[in-house]
Amino acid sequence: MECDFNCKELNKYRADCPYPALKVKRPNKRYGNLLLEAYGGKYSETTAINQYVSHNFYSGDNTDLENAFRYISIVEMHHLDMLGDLIRKLGVRPEFRSSKQNFYWSGCFVNYDTEVKKMIRADIEGEREAIALYKKLISQINDEYVRDVLRRIIMDEKKHIEVLSSLYKKICNSNIKPHRPGC
Ligand SMILES: [Fe+2]
Numbered sequence: 417m418e419c420d421f422n423c424k425e426l427n428k429y430r431a432d433c434p435y436p437a438l439k440v441k442r443p444n445k446r447y448g449n450l451l452l453e454a455y456g457g458k459y460s461e462t463t464a465i466n467q468y469v470s471h472n473f474y475s476g477d478n479t480d481l482e483n484a485f486r487y488i489s490i491v492e493m494h495h496l497d498m499l500g501d502l503i504r505k506l507g508v509r510p511e512f513r514s515s516k517q518n519f520y521w522s523g524c525f526v527n528y529d530t531e532v533k534k535m536i537r538a539d540i541e542g543e544r545e546a547i548a549l550y551k552k553l554i555s556q557i558n559d560e561y562v563r564d565v566l567r568r569i570i571m572d573e574k575k576h577i578e579v580l581s582s583l584y585k586k587i588c589n590s591n592i593k594p595h596r597p598g599c
């Protein structure tokens with residue numbers, strides 16, 4: 417994906433590994449439908465994008481956190497784009513819904529916390545749920561091309577957990593009041 421954003425900065429928020437080609441062994445509607453869960457289900461890329469955009473409004477004057485929310489949301493957008501392309505190639509229309517027919521994506525899937533530590537905890541939880549979903553999809557989809565893309569996405573989600581966990585630790589440490597003898 418070409419982007420106008422500072423890609424050097426963006427690279428801090430994705431795994432250092434090329435993305436596989438976006439192709440499928442052969443069209444398979446069942447596999448396409450399964451992938452919809454990661455495209456427009458509860459723990460989908462659509463939820464992740466909206467949650468990071470929403471959390472970014474409350475990153476305050478913490479530039480590291482603001483950058484993390486902004487750039488991670490862009491990486492999630494790339495994931496959504498790759499999944500949509502695979503779903504289409506598998507023979508299914510990429511709609512913002514889960515694998516269940518007529519179960520469309522909802523804004524209620526997004527975490528709307530505004531307190532910094534709560535937001536980061538919710539985001540790490542969302543990343544873990546996404547990884548669990550991708551692992552399940554890898555076990556259900558017998559197409560090595562699709563599996564390669566899902567494995568590569570997992571690498572990015574792990575990177576997001578790493579970045580967010582490190583920011584969380586920094587914020588917790590900065591909240592500890594220094595002990596001043598005599599006070
Ligand atoms: Fe993602």
Ligand SMILES: [Fe+2]
Nearest residue numbers: 543572573576
């Ligand atoms: Fe992620």
